[in-house]
Amino acid sequence: MTIGISNNIQKTIRYIVHSQILMLLILLVFTFTITPIVYAETWKVQIPAGAAEPESPVHFTPLEISIRPGDRVEWRNADSTIHTVTSGTLESGITTMFDSRHMEPGSKFSVLFSKQDVGEIKYFCTIHPWMTGIVNVVELASDYQVFHNVGSDVSESPVDVVYKVQRNLVDVKVEPTRKSITFSFVGKIENDKFVVYLQENLIKNPQAVFVDDKQITNYELIKNNGITTLTVVLHGSAEEVKVVGVDVIGTSDPKKHVLINQMFGVTDKKFYSIDEKIVISGEIKNPVQLYEITLDVIAPKGNTVYHKVIPLVDSTKFTETVPTSGIFRDFGEYRVKITGPSAKSLFLPFDYGIAPKEFKSPLKQMNIGTDPSDVICNVGLELFMKSSDGKAVCLTESSAIILMQRGWADYF
Missing domain, CATH: 2.60.40 (Immunoglobulin-like)
Incomplete structure (x- = not known):
């Protein structure tokens, strides 16, 4: 006896089969196209107690680390005094890659590194420039x-x-x-x-x-x-x-003779407002018969407003704190001049004046009717557009580079 199947039942069976095949295809496409999530590492560097001392055996722990693009480095100040973590060196100067500004004891500062950062990145403390460290960003297989x-x-x-x-x-x-x-x-x-x-x-x-x-x-x-x-x-x-x-290496490229009494220095900031103190630090490389240096601060009009002779008794490193209150009368660019016997004079410029105005956040500025492209960012930040909605956002230069690479932000 032949059992017949109605047209409705046949249609139902075909619908179920087609639906299952479609779901299977969707699952396969999703499985093979989804991007695996890669969890980057966070590397921790500590500023230990006593790191501010020039003769301290340890200034950053570890002194040098190697990371991969996408990793983050976090510095923690475990010392009892203020420090900075600033890209650059005392000899070559400060770069724009990153700057923690003043880190109070117990505070933290972190930087996310990208493929654009591949290479050797030197950093130091602008208050105690003999404190130096290195971050090496390398693209390697996991076992190298x-x-x-x-x-x-x-x-x-x-x-x-x-x-x-x-x-x-x-x-x-x-x-x-x-x-x-x-x-x-x-x-x-x-x-x-x-x-x-x-x-x-x-x-x-x-x-x-x-x-x-x-x-x-x-x-x-x-x-x-x-x-x-x-x-x-x-x-x-x-x-x-x-x-x-x-x-x-070393047979055809021997170490060159270096000049004696090379002076290097840095100020802890580039801008100072009323009543702030200026920390000037430096080091003398290859000293020969150099027992003291002279430090002068020259005002915008060319007159000297601060003068001091600094003895170099037990160290070639020096730090001098100069108050602005009662000494600085004119706003503008000042210069620190450091001189010594048989040494080329060193000049360190900085600005003094009224602290820049603090502007409201981009969101608050837009909420009162400011067009996103007219938003004003505070000092140290630049204006960018959030790609997803066209709104304004204020970013540091290093953050902007990373976020633009990811397509999160763009220029207006």
Whole structure:
């Protein structure tokens, strides 16, 4: 006997089947197109107690770190005095990448780094400029690391070395006379693969490899675009790998003779208002028979409003606090002039006047009828447009770069 199926039932079955197939396709598309969420790391750097002292063994902990684009660095002031975390150096000056301004004891400051920041970023405290640190932003696979400033003791152009190994690489020594690079390790791991990228400006044409002073032949060398990749499998007790080439860093680029009595200095801010104090800090590099320096503050009209002789008894570093109250009478650009025997004079400009007006937030300005493109930002911030709704937003330069790369903000 044949059982017939009505047209309505057939339509219902086809609808259910088609619906299931459609849902399956949607699920597959969603599964293969969704972008996995990558959680960036936050690296913490501490300003320890006593960091303000010039002779303190530790100023930032750690002194140098390596991070990847998308990571964040957070500094915490664990000292009992005010500090800053400012990109730049005492010698080259302040850059615009980041500036914490005055960090009170216990306060924190963080920076998110992007692909545009790849490279070595030096920073310091503008109040105590002998406090220096380094953030290295590198694009590496997760199992690779960087050993920084290899050859700094023999050349003015040290290099960073990229490597991979399970045990700890604790030192890299350059020996120009022997044309060799020695990598020293701690830890015992059997069949530990050591992979290192050797740049041509570090070592040219590697020819021999030694493990614990014994020459080996079971290693791999691959050359590509001026970089030699060395791969060595280390036995459990191996402590050293020495690579010998035809030339190494420091043989053709010896350290240059540096000038004596080089003076470097910085003010803790670039603008001061009435009754504020100015902190002037600096350091003398390569001092020879330099026992004191002279510090003068010159007003906009050219007259000297502050003069002091600063003795350099036990240190080549100095700090001087100058009050503005009762001394500064004219608004405008002032200059700090620092002089010393057999040294080129150092000039540090700064502005003095009435503190800039504090403007309301962009949202409050727009709520009273201000057009987004006419919003006024406070000092240190720039006006940008929020891409999603066209509203105004005030951002620092470093934040704006990151947010524009992500498509979150744009120029008006």
